[in-house]
Amino acid sequence: MHKIWASAYKEFLLLTRDLGGLSVLFLMPILLVITITIIQDGTFKTLKETKIPVLWVDQDQGDISKTIYQGLVESNTLELIENTSETEAAALVNKGDFQLAIVIPENLSKDLDKKVNENVTGMLAKFGLEEDSIVPLKTILSPKEVRLYFDPATQYTFKSSIKNGIDQMIAKVETQSIYKAFQQQVTDDPSEVIFDTESFITFKEIGPEDREKAVIPNSTQHNIPAWTLFAIFFIILPLSINMVKEKNQGTFVRLRTNPISYATVLAGKTLVYLCVSLLQFGLMLLIGVYLFPNIGLPKLDVAGKVPMLFVVAFFAGLAAIGLGLLLGTIAKSQEQSAPFGATFVVILAALGGVWVPVFAMPSFMQTLSKLSPMNWGLEAFYDVFLRNIGFSELLPEISLLFLFFVATAAIAIVYNERKNAV
Amino acid sequence: MIQINQLSKKYKGAEGFSVSDLDLNIDKKEIFGLLGPNGAGKTTLISMLSSLIKPTSGSFSINGLTFQENKKELKQLIGIVPQEYALYPSLTAFENLSYFGSTYNLKGNTLKEKIHELLKTLGLSNFANKKISTFSGGMKRRINLIASILHEPKVLFLDEPTVGVDVQSKNVIIEHLKQLNAAGTTMIYTSHHLNEAESFCSRVAIIDNGKIITKGKPKDLVSSYQYARNLEDVFLAITGKALRDHA
Numbered sequence: 001m002h003k004i005w006a007s008a009y010k011e012f013l014l015l016t017r018d019l020g021g022l023s024v025l026f027l028m029p030i031l032l033v034i035t036i037t038i039i040q041d042g043t044f045k046t047l048k049e050t051k052i053p054v055l056w057v058d059q060d061q062g063d064i065s066k067t068i069y070q071g072l073v074e075s076n077t078l079e080l081i082e083n084t085s086e087t088e089a090a091a092l093v094n095k096g097d098f099q100l101a102i103v104i105p106e107n108l109s110k111d112l113d114k115k116v117n118e119n120v121t122g123m124l125a126k127f128g129l130e131e132d133s134i135v136p137l138k139t140i141l142s143p144k145e146v147r148l149y150f151d152p153a154t155q156y157t158f159k160s161s162i163k164n165g166i167d168q169m170i171a172k173v174e175t176q177s178i179y180k181a182f183q184q185q186v187t188d189d190p191s192e193v194i195f196d197t198e199s200f201i202t203f204k205e206i207g208p209e210d211r212e213k214a215v216i217p218n219s220t221q222h223n224i225p226a227w228t229l230f231a232i233f234f235i236i237l238p239l240s241i242n243m244v245k246e247k248n249q250g251t252f253v254r255l256r257t258n259p260i261s262y263a264t265v266l267a268g269k270t271l272v273y274l275c276v277s278l279l280q281f282g283l284m285l286l287i288g289v290y291l292f293p294n295i296g297l298p299k300l301d302v303a304g305k306v307p308m309l310f311v312v313a314f315f316a317g318l319a320a321i322g323l324g325l326l327l328g329t330i331a332k333s334q335e336q337s338a339p340f341g342a343t344f345v346v347i348l349a350a351l352g353g354v355w356v357p358v359f360a361m362p363s364f365m366q367t368l369s370k371l372s373p374m375n376w377g378l379e380a381f382y383d384v385f386l387r388n389i390g391f392s393e394l395l396p397e398i399s400l401l402f403l404f405f406v407a408t409a410a411i412a413i414v415y416n417e418r419k420n421a422v
Numbered sequence: 423m424i425q426i427n428q429l430s431k432k433y434k435g436a437e438g439f440s441v442s443d444l445d446l447n448i449d450k451k452e453i454f455g456l457l458g459p460n461g462a463g464k465t466t467l468i469s470m471l472s473s474l475i476k477p478t479s480g481s482f483s484i485n486g487l488t489f490q491e492n493k494k495e496l497k498q499l500i501g502i503v504p505q506e507y508a509l510y511p512s513l514t515a516f517e518n519l520s521y522f523g524s525t526y527n528l529k530g531n532t533l534k535e536k537i538h539e540l541l542k543t544l545g546l547s548n549f550a551n552k553k554i555s556t557f558s559g560g561m562k563r564r565i566n567l568i569a570s571i572l573h574e575p576k577v578l579f580l581d582e583p584t585v586g587v588d589v590q591s592k593n594v595i596i597e598h599l600k601q602l603n604a605a606g607t608t609m610i611y612t613s614h615h616l617n618e619a620e621s622f623c624s625r626v627a628i629i630d631n632g633k634i635i636t637k638g639k640p641k642d643l644v645s646s647y648q649y650a651r652n653l654e655d656v657f658l659a660i661t662g663k664a665l666r667d668h669a
Contacts, residue, residue: 006524010513017512017553250506254569257472259497260525 003260007268014242015272021238029231029280030287034295037223041297051079052158055089055101055149058082062109064173068146071169072102086147093149100154100162103147111141112177120181146170220288220298225381226354228284229374232277232316233345236324239273240337243328262416266409270321277317278310285309301385308384308391315401316377322408323373329412348374376400423577423608424448424471429480430632431466440466442632443480448625453599453609455623455640457616457653459661463632464612465505468579471610472502484577498526501575503583507562508569511555515546515565518554519572526573533572540568544594560591567595571602578602580611584618596622620644620653630661 015022054072058065072078081098083089089101146166150159183192246252255265288300302309324341331337349355351365352374358366369375380397383389426446432439441463448454456464469475471482473489473496481488487496509518516537523533541547544564554562567583580599584592596618603609613619619626620640627637636643636656643656650656 002527002529003525006521010510010517010521013513013517014510246510249510250504250508251510253474253504253506254502254508254522255525256474257497257500257502258522258525259494259527 003264004267004271007260007265008271009268011242011269011272015238015276025235025238025276026280026283029228029234029284032231033223033227033284033287034291034297036227037220037292037297038295040223041220051077052100053081053098054078055083055092055098056080057084057086057089057101057103059086059106060104060108062107064109064112064170064177065104067173068102068104068166068169072165075165090149093151096151096153099151099158101149102166103149105144105146108144108146111144112174113181115141116174116177116181117184120178120185124185220292220300221385224284224288224300225385226378228281228313229316229352229377229381230345230349230354231280231284232313232377233320233323233348233374234342235273235277235280235317235320236327236345237338237341239269239321239324240328240331240341241334243269243325244331244334244337247332263409263413266325266412269325270318270409273321273324274314274317277320278313281310281313281317305384305388308394309381311391312377312380312384312394312398315398315405316373316380318405319373319377319401319408322405322412326408326412326415329416348372351375352378354378373401373404376404423450423452424482424484424610426471426482427480429467429470429482430478431463431470431475432478439478439632441470441477444632444634446627446634446637448608448610450608451603451606452625453603453611453623455619455626456610456612456629457619457626457657458612458629462629462661464629465581466632467629468502468581468610468612472500472579473497474502498573499576501570501573501578503567503570503578503580505581505585507554507566509554509562509565512553514551514553515541515557516550518565519569522569523572528572536572537568540572543598544568558588560587563587563591564595567598571607575607577608577610580609582613583611584613584615592618616654616657617652626653628657628660635660 056069056072058069069080072080080102083092083101086101086103089098089103092098093101148163148166243252246255285300285302285306289302293299323344327337327341327344331340351369351372352358353361353369354374358369358375361369376397380394380401383394383397424447426444429441429444430439431441440461444463444467456467458464466475470477471484473493484496485499487499489496510521513521519537519541520533523529523537528536538547538550541550544567546561546564546568549557549561554565557565563583563586571578578599583599584595587595599609600622611619611623623640625637625639626643627634628643629635638646640653644650644652647656647659650659
């Protein structure tokens with residue numbers, strides 16, 4: 001035990017003597033979390049608060065165009081700018097001045113009314129409810145299309161949400177027109193309410209924390225766990241570089257001739273770097289709780305979750321350190337360890353679902369993501385932050401993280417022993 | 423004290439053996455010099471004896487112990503002064519020595535006193551709390567030596583312990599090594615400084631191409647070669663004057 005403490009103290013001294021490196025270890029993750037959260041929060045705000053300017057070309061000038069216009073205005077996501085020329089609107093979108101132009105075709109309201117009325121009259125005639133009970137001839141109407149001009153650079157998700165939104169509004173208008181036509185056929189009194197045209201089925205989002213209250217996770221709640229984990233795993237870089245330096249300085253050679261095992265040397269490193277990763281994590285939480293609200297970002301909600309969060313951070317830190325120890329043992333130069341370490345962490349993060357949610361990945365990548373320790377850590381963090389689950393439910397994920405540490409550290413020790421066997 | 427039997431080492435991809443079927447006995451309290459041109463096999467032999475590399479064949483024992491059976495005891499028994507400085511540049515002399523001392527289970531006041539005693543003996547008392555990165559080559563060599571003798575080893579391997587140091591530092595190092603030897607430490611020493619080896623070693627072996635060409639007391643070797651005035655003459659007579667550059 002004395003040798004482990006001595007090794008840990010030496011590691012502590014080496015780290016604290018490199019103040020530049022130490023500050024990078026703490027400052028870079030903070031910068032990363034702040035930058036990403038501001039960007040993502042901006043995206044949330046774009047959808048929630050900031051209105052996207054959209055060109056509105058109303059060739060219909062009828063009830064339907066008014067209803068769609070009203071619906072889009074009430075959605076609070078779009079700022080409709082009226083334009084009379086479809087060609088001009090299309091040109092402006094192509095130039096990239098606008099992301100979208102919506103063109104409502106001529107006679108849409110009139111033709112829809114006509115079509116619905118004819119359908120309803122025909123249907124009632126079939127049932128024999130019409131006075132003359134003769135099915136009227138149908139007028140041939142050309143199909144109508146609402147034309148959407150998108151900037152080619154527009155993101156797929158934005159396109160899709162706009163299309164869905166307009167589609168829903170048109171469906172609602174069509175339904176209301178049908179009800180209206182029926183009403184006109186059944187009663188002469190327009191004030192008499194026969195059909196309730198309001199939607200019968202609605203959606204309610206229910207969070208796990210409070211079944212009565214809808215909880216919508218904000219950008220901070222998503223970003224702090226993801227990017228903190230990313231930062232924790234980045235510890236493999238200084239750790240492996242430090243080990244390669246020791247090899248190059250010859251101090252590892254001296255240690256190999258001294259009565260101290262490689263496992264003891266690694267244990268000393270593990271203790272110190274684990275403390276660093278926990279400090280990093282604590283700092284991230286403080287930033288989320290105290291700094292974010294002061295710079296206009298949503299506050300991180302950690303109420304009642306801190307101990308569980310530190311449990312996850314502890315095991316995620318161990319997994320990252322195990323990887324760093326293995327890389328530092330195998331790498332022969334900083335030119336090997338630094339680029340490999342950095343790239344590998346980015347790959348693990350991508351696989352782990354830090355950028356793109358795992359469910360949105362191709363099935364092969366979803367299988368691969370299950371092998372990423374960052375995925376186990378991220379799931380564990382989301383379990384605590386967003387799903388509000390208990391310790392026993394966290395066990396599978398933290399066990400995997402711990403096993404990953406044990407496996408990587410054991411491989412490092414065996415590799416070193418085999419390489420230096422006498 | 424040290425028995426070496428048919429010891430050989432061939433590195434992966436190398437054409438020949440770096441050390442080939444080497445037999446040698448070194449007695450207790452000897453200062454045994456391994457001399458030879460670059461690439462002769464001196465460092466390879468010391469690296470095998472200090473457990474840094476695995477022999478291809480053959481065996482050796484130190485004080486009757488082998489690394490295969492008595493690894494822990496042997497590591498406690500020996501000390502190695504490597505050719506490189508093998509110190510942490512960002513730590514102070516005291517911090518470096520404290521750490522390396524603790525690996526030998528030395529701790530507390532015993533370790534502290536031992537460090538200060540050796541720093542004083544080797545003229546570095548005033549630099550205990552200075553970072554190694556600020557030290558001159560001679561100072562680093564002395565710290566390198568102290569790090570290897572804190573635990574009072576019975577056998578000390580010295581791989582060019584005075585290379586690249588000033589005359590004063592060299593003198594302090596050699597004088598202290600002589601004191602250690604007088605106190606009972608057996609030493610195996612490699613150097614390119616043949617004058618130093620001639621006065622310092624009780625016995626030397628001249629190695630070339632992994633084999634011992636000759637061995638004996640320096641004076642006996644000098645007298646056994648006609649026209650040889652010193653060990654350097656003997657060395658050149660045996661190994662030739664051709665350059666031995668290795669890449």
